[in-house]
Amino acid sequence: MTDYAAFRLEVRQFLEASLTPELRRAGKLTTSVFSDFESSMAWQRILHAKGWAAPDWPEEYGGPGWDIHQRYIFQEECKLANAPSIIAMGIQMLGPLLMKYGTEAQKTEIIPRILSGDDVWCQGYSEPGAGSDLASLKTTAERDGDHYRVNGTKIWTSLAQHSNKIFCLVRTNKDVKPQAGISFLLMDIDLPGITIDPIVSLDGQVEQCQVFFEDVEVPVTNLVGDENDGWSVAKSLLEFERGGHNFTIDIKKQLGKVRDQALRIRGRGGRPKLEDPVFRTQLAEAEIEAMALEQTELRIKGSFAAGGNPGALSSLVKAVGTELSQQFNELSVDAVGRAITPYFPEGLDPHFEGETPVPDYATTTMAEYINNRSATIYGGTAEVQRNIIAKQILKL
Structure with missing residues (x-):
């Protein structure tokens, strides 16, 4: 034992x-x-x-x-x-998927390089007109002998500027229902015809990119699963993406941070924010939700341990985990209050002496709040997750 x-x-x-x-x-x-x-x-x-x-x-x-x-x-x-x-795209998503769907050659060649970090993978799923409605993707891969010829574009491709590999969903058949004509391809990202256009965020950083494909030749041996069955492969990968993240661990750390902030910040009468009855009630309710989420995550881990997939439970965790994480961000902002930004005494130029820096316990609070607004969008929007829950769990 x-x-x-x-x-x-x-x-x-x-x-x-x-x-x-x-x-x-x-x-x-x-x-x-x-x-x-x-x-x-x-x-x-x-x-x-x-x-x-x-x-x-x-x-x-x-x-x-x-x-x-x-x-x-x-x-x-x-x-x-x-x-x-x-970086999760290789270790958390593609690696487990190849263990299930990959050929022996793909497993032998790719999996060790994912582990070592010799290959850095990004994910080519979303398109300008196909995000939550992923089945409407337009990027095509036409068979040409022992190669596919790929044309189209992908967007919100995380860390593409740092990656040397990309896995993509592409349309290989236009004459069937949307989900039935999609395939899953692996590519080197430096192939002729691939262009990466970084997307600069509001904070000046680049985490997302748009990737363009123009007559890109990809060997047929880079197909994962069967041709036109990429939708099944994609759904499996999304389960790993949504169910593989431990929201509870992140939220426990957020909880500790909010408590620390609420003890440091003084409210009316000089009393800590944590003694405010409304704030304490909101924090307690969020903590109860976090405890329930932890039990669901443990069920998912148990499913993985038994050799299965989390199925629709991954959508439940994704919806609840991201929204609860945002709730803790809001509590953190509420706790920190004016300390979240530098304070400049009246009459002093903020570019010179007199500036009071953001305290250490609040350094990342606003950035976390802003960045995490996207959590209910990426990986499948909260609305999409609720549709999956309604259909597969509630049988509505």
Whole structure:
């Protein structure tokens, strides 16, 4: 029987020894699902050397072979130690999908390079006219001998500017219902005919890109699953994307942060914000929702451990987890109040002396709030998730 207390101690000791101040800072300053790219890759190389880069993977594919509780402990301790996030498109999404649908050649060639970080994958799903309605995608792949010729565009392609590989959904048959004519292709992103156009966010950073394909030749051997059955492959991958993330671990950290902020900030009468009865009630209600979410996530992990897929439960977790995370962002903003932005005493030029910086406990609060507004959109909007829940769980 696994000694989980000893395992947690082993993880903590490893993190203490392996996380440099620079890596911890990158983790602490992470305000979206992505940490600084170079820090993410440096941390993945450290984890790979330890054999811990893919905690959910079985040993036969290079994973540690941990049980469900060990995985949860590891991810929780990484979050609490401010470890940078690992780029998920390869390890969390494509790797598990290839284990199920990939050919032996694809598994042998691709999976080790995902683990090591030698290949960085991005996801080509959404298009300017096909986001939530993914089945309406227009990017085509026409068979030409032993190659496909790909034309079209993908958008909101996370970290495409840093990636050397891309997996895409493409239309290979226009004469059938939309879902029946889609295939799943793997590509080198530096192939002739591929152009990457970075999208600059409001904060001046680039996390998303638009990718254009013009007569791009892709070998037929890069097809995953059967031709025109890419919709089945895509749905499986989306289950890994939506159900593979531990919202509860993120939310527990947010909860601790909000409590700390609410103890530091003084409200009326000089009393801590945490003593405000309305605020305390809102925080307690959110914490109860977080406890319920944790139980659902454990059910999903149990499904993975038994060799199954989470199915529609992944949509339930995605909808509740993202909305609850936004709720904690709002509580954090409420707790911090005016400390969320620099305070300039009246009559002083904010560009010179007199500026009071944002306190350390509020440094990332506004950026987290702004960035997380998109959480109910990417990976399938909350409305789409509710439709799936209604159909597959509630049988409406």
